[in-house]
Amino acid sequence: MRATLRWAHSDLRTHRGEALFLVLATAGIVASLLLATALFGYATNPWQRVFTQSRGAHVWIHTGPSAQVRQLAGLDGVESVSGPYPTASATLASRGVRAPVELRGTDERAAVDRPLVTAGHWLRSATPDGVVVESRLARALLAEPGDTLTLPGTARRLTVLGIADSAEPRYRPGERPGLVWALPSAVGDPAGQAIGLRLTNPDDTDYAVQRAVTVLGAGAVSEVSTWQQARAEAQGDNRLLGQVLGLFGLGALIAAGLAVHGAIGTRIRGHLRDISILKAVGFTPGQVVRVFLLQHIAYALLGAVAAAALTQALGSRIPGRLGDALGVWQGLPGHTAALIVIPVGAVLFIAATTGLAAWRAGRVPPVPVQRPATTPTGRLTDVARLFLGPRSSAPADVRLRGLTRRILGRRPWAPSTERRPDTAHPTPAPRPPVLPAGQLGGLARRALGLGLPPALVLGCHRAFSRRGRSLGTVARLALPLLLIVVAMSAWTTIDRFHSSPERIGLPTALTVHADTGLTDRETRSLLEGDPQVAAAYPGVEVAALVPGQTATIALRGLGTRQAPYPYTLAEGRLAHGRDEAVAGQGLLDALDVRVGDWVRMTVGDQPQILHIVGRSIEPENAGRVISTSLDTLRENDPGLGATLYQLRLRAGADPHEVAGRLTAAGDGHLDVHAVTNPADGLSPLRGVVVGLIAVLALIGLIELLTAIGGTVREGERDLLALKAIGLSPRQITAITVTATGCTALAAVLVGTALGTPVARWLIDAQGRSSGIGSGLAQSPSPAILVLFGAAAVLGAAALAALPAARAARRRLADTLSAVA
Structure with missing residues (x-):
């Protein structure tokens, strides 16, 4: 156990930046998922709480004043009724603000759909002109208990006795009138009546409405509203924010898991000798696997705990709708369970991807296996053939071998024109090319023949020489870039809501x-x-x-x-x-x-x-x-x-x-x-998108650092050969930078090509589900996408420059030990 901890501590000291990024990325992912859960709870719970506490009606039917609505109480499936109540349309004004309302006459709160008074008190016969105002309407009118409301065009005055919450569809300026409860005497000459039906089975709402309209007659019914419509309106934009956060949180979690998997795989390939030594001194395969597994679980656990603690500590202190959502969510019954399950689930997912990669470390043999074509002489010969071609002349081979022996100190170098069999360093059997080792393809040969810089050709060759590994790296790096393109599309769509409302139906x-x-x-x-x-x-x-x-x-x-x-x-x-x-x-x-x-x-x-x-x-x-x-x-x-x-x-x-x-x-x-404008409710989404882009950028940075480390380690085995054929340290550095830039460019092209249609599909799917319809999606402009891609590629190249320059200036002794 002590040796395991010392190995983990040494690895942490070597990869501090990667560990920090993993912790921060995990914290961002868990925070996104927690915020998504809070928004979902905030979207559903306030209305659900009011509906449950008030024993809300599942159906509200508005009819003319002469309809015989009392007979609806005897319909099958109707548990109880609220009303009927006389209603009249009116316009109320307060502090210069006017709003259309429905005056509903009632003298006492019924057992079904009784409004929940949140301020003031209920109606009293001692105040015949007193009213109770629905909470959203009260906010629109800037009205509080004790205020006076006027009816424009008349001399009437109404006194606000209380403010109440109701499970019915709420006031929406210009779309739906607000609800005001008053004594029947204050309604005056009613123009209609309303009755609420509470059903024994809420799933039979459509059938109950159909039967009620059949009994009353279609001509008697002016409006029908159901509990599903009221719930959908109450959820509004909060549900959309929750969906966006949940979608990006899950996508980021998958991207983080893949990034961790790639990082461990690359680290294992770079530490095969160290792992073999660990096994040679007595480490079992299970202990080797646990070293990597426990180390990355600790990173993920630290990030998850930090996110949960920060979310719980901030709570309602976060400004805006997110703070309100967290404040409400913290009071819900399932809050504690979600606060535990979500971080644990994220840690377990990362542990699963980590275990899959660490399992490969357990399979490393205790004695390193000699790789084909890993001797410096063979590698130098292969690199020479990259430039001399597959049919190089005998004098060139002899000169190269002599140069190799001189560099290695085997014996003094002397030119020779005779070709003799080399028994000390036999030519290895053909194998797939490893970065610069091996023969170049026809396209690369033609590129060298045209005089292109060798660093550029070898860099592109190194980036894509191992197709399976290269495709895996590109795919892992493309996933966070794809999600960033989707986030940018969401931002652009919201901007179009504000800048061009006529294009979204306004x-x-x-x-x-x-x-x-x-x-x-x-x-x-x-x-x-x-x-x-x-x-x-x-x-x-x-x-x-x-x-x-x-x-x-x-x-x-x-x-x-x-x-x-x-x-x-x-x-x-x-x-x-x-x-x-x-x-x-x-x-x-x-x-x-x-x-x-x-x-x-x-x-x-x-x-x-x-x-x-x-x-x-x-x-x-x-x-x-x-x-x-x-x-x-x-x-x-x-x-x-x-x-x-x-x-x-x-x-x-x-x-x-x-x-x-x-x-x-x-x-x-x-x-x-x-x-x-629907975009008015989507303003918090801007901050959400910025935070998500930051989390995704962290994940992409982790994968990019992993790719750079793997490219540098692969290049160490070719460093001596590249120096032997005359490449300067600057050219060798350019090979690694070019390889990293090519990988980043491929990932950007894949992420952009897939992210744009995926963003359109997701935004249009959300538009269809909300009833607005498809056709809302707006992709970022080509200029922004080009700038985004250029920034990603140039940033990757800049990150690779420093480690590549350090590797290119390594001493010959270090290089020989790396390839031995």
């Missing part, structure tokens, strides 16, 4: 809702009168029941045939004719249709049949949107008028400044919101 910057105080002509005149408004597209958005009546989707009519709405298409064409529409990926998946199909939906009592001629990129409503022109919807309902306006601004216009001017010009009749 051609407009503002959404305007006008009340009944303004006519359509007056509203459009007011909006188009602003100098920074390029176009105003009138429209309407209603909830429609899908075929089968299992859910509702968003049916939008935007623009007219004379001024069509500029949809961003990923497939098909724009809707020009009658009954033509474009749909989002989420709707195509929900209805199991594709471009070219006809779909039938129900809006109130009226059916609407549309022909899907294109797939648009839809970042709203999880892509469950079908869009046509306002003229098409008016053909089915002539009395339909515009209820919203989408504004496209001129280049350089500030949406917030324009929104402020329009709100002031509307004199309280306009509700203006900035269109939500």
